[in-house]
Amino acid sequence: MNKIIKKSLAVAFVLVTAWGCKISQPAIKAENTSVPETYNQEKQFGQSEIPVWKEVFTDSNLIALIDTALSHNQELNILLQEISIANNEIQARKGEYLPFVNIQGGGGIDKVGRYTRDGVVEANHEIKEGKEFPEPLSDVMVGAFASWELDVWKKLRNAKKSAVFKYLSTVEGKNFMVTQLVAEIAGSYYELMALDNQLSILEQNIQIQKNALEIVKMQKQAAKVTELAVKRFEAEVAKNQSLIYDIRQQITETENRINFLVGRFPQPIQRNSAAFPDLVPNAIQSGLPSQLLANRPDIRQAELDLEAAKLDVKVAKANFYPQFRLTAGMGFQAFNPRYLLTTPESLIYSVAGDLVAPLVNKNAIKANYRSASAQQIQAVYNYERSILNGYIEVTNQLSKINNLDKSYALKSQQVAALTESISISNNLFKSARADYMEVLLTQRDALESKMELVETKMMQLNALVHVYQALGGGWN
Template sequence: MFEKIIFKCLGVGCLALSFSACTPTLVEHAVNTEVPVGYNDSQDTSNIAEMKWKEYFTDPYLTALIDTALSNNQELNIMLQEIEISRNEVQARKGEYLPSVGIGAEVQVDKVGRYTRNGALEANNEIRPGEEFPEPFSDYMIGAFANWEVDIWRKLRTAKKSAYKRYLSSVDGRNFMVTNLVAEIANSYYELLALDNQLAIVKQNIEIQRNALEIVKLQKQSARVTELAVRRFEAQVLNTMSLQYDFQQLIVETENRINFLIGRFPQPIARDYDVFSELATDSVQFGVPSQLLQNRPDIRQAELELQASKLDIKVAKANFYPSLGITAGIGYQAFNPKFLLNTPESMLYYLGGDLMAPLVNRKAIKAAYFNANAKQVQAAYDYQRTVLNAYIEVVNQLSNIQNLQKSYDLTARQVEALTQSVDISNTLFKSARADYMEVLLTQRDALESKFDLIETKMKQMNAKVNIYRALGGGWN
């Protein structure tokens, strides 16, 4: 008996070798996983990406917004359902390589014509001496039945591993969405604070320009200036007043952008805009590039997709080999319910197996095999592109932080100089040592420089958010 089993196994092995010899060969694409040693020759491994977002963002109003968004954001909730779908796919793949067992019962009534083959046989035979076939003929059956594809080449198990990799990939996809969502809310929040401060500056300048307009009107009465000066100062006041409505509209739009992200209808966003000028823009700890491979969810997602695509090639290759299927069943069957459980007379059972190998449809199998390989090559390129993009994002933000700090320092000095120039021009104008155009131009330049300073501060805060996102922070 053992010799028969050995010969059968040898036969299946030889058959598999003959089919594997006909399997097309593929050219593998090597994946380059090397990254630079450090950023700007730095070897410090301290990394802000390891901080939780509640530690990195300390503004209580901002953290409350992010908390709400993580619960209510529609896109994030859609992604959670994608994760659930991927988890169910893993269970489905697992069920494919386990036996399919079911139980069932069947009742049927059959009446055949007397002058047919079956009818003549029933008429001329007896079930037992003196007991003819009942008419019509009833049939009762109950039993358990099983089908099983024996996973000889581990095709089904490999497909399950591939589905599991994609499930993990969907989890990292959700984490990457969380990272982007946190960054988008933080950037919009800092933009909102900047707009609040710019609106406050506009209102302050309106009061300053109104006072200047009153002085010019008095000087006109004393014939020191003309009506032209009065009109120019009045136009300046009206122009500045119109700016406040532009900023009010931008504030409404920015608030509603945040409301959309946190999944609620338009309403005011709670915040304290007075703290904007005091927000810290300290230097960040950015670690080393190799940490991106673990911290960035999009890199891990691309890596898992690459691993899954490699497993898909093995699944596609296994389709060239023979498949072994086993069917079995056991139960009871009788024409009368009172005989249904008679053992062994009413018992039925069967056991069968089939060995099938592709012969005619090999072109379709080859096409699927080559497609799996092409998708694996795509995944390899996507992984390399994702790593390269992550590294460039970090380098860009590090450079941005340095340049913005220098720009902010220079703009602050410009604001200080122009603020003093406004006072000087007003004094000179009162003593007739400067004309009204110098006063107007100085006020305009001072206002624009204050806007620029706030804009630069907002860019600094955005850079602080973006470097945190680029390093892979915000999802944990």
């Protein structure tokens, strides 16, 4: 009989395994990680050694803001909880391929009919001579029972490994979030300093225009100009005074944007805006494009997601194969509690094994398998897109830094020339060698050039922030 059982199990194993093997291999798409050798810049940069953000942003006020944000930013704290959830998933998957052992206890009372099968057995059999079955018959049981799914096809282990990759992916997602947070705070901080400088320039220009207005009024009293000149200067002063409130509103909104990122209610932002014109962006070596694969958290996250997706395909494929499960139990059972621990009479135990494989109606398994394959292909495209996006971001920012350096030098010359032309036009106007429109236009051009110079300086600093972010720094 044992030989027949063994042969039957062997035949069943061969059949279900052959059935499962009929499933076609998963359409695993290979990723393309090739990148150009350089960033197509005129100047090639050396080895990329991304410093921590505190070595790039040395302003003490900015450092304090970033430190506070890394502790109190709500979105970052939400991601930290996602990491905790992913870590718990690893423990859950790990436990699935270990035996499950449960302790079970119970009791009950049973009264059967006299003319039922159990009733006949009770009426004609006695536990002891001269004594029938108790009525009603109680039943008490306590024991330990175990079940274990044999991970023959590595489905459970692959599921656990996939959970590990997803956990590491959430960690890289947090790192990428840190780079974005540091960059956004630094960019907003420099924008705030730029607005302060623009406000100061505008106030200085208004004072110059007020002085010119007084001169025009005196010229009108001397009948050298008409009322039209006075009104044009008054209109120019009023226009620039209204711009002050626009800039103040922008300052308020920028401050509150920083406060939101820091995770606190609106309050003034400490900064030293007087030092803004003298800020010089530090040079950051870009290194080779291939180093982006190791430096950028978003690329590493996409790579980990891809590895998890590959394992998910294997897990979905394993569902077509038979599952092997062992069950065992051991305990005590008796009709009376006082006999519960009597051995061997009350001792119970069991050992069993089963093999289950899908045969008919496998639509759900096929659908999950096809979905896992499609998600793996999606992960490949996302990984390749992340690499392409990283390369383009670095290329754009390196080009921007180079062009802004040249632009700032020329705008500085423009500001110097127009600033000098203000006094020249005023002197010419006083000596009646220039009309009021020349003075007005000169002042207007000088103001615009100064404002543009501040904006260019802000763009230079932001380009430093963005290239540092694009190279993958800020998260250490």
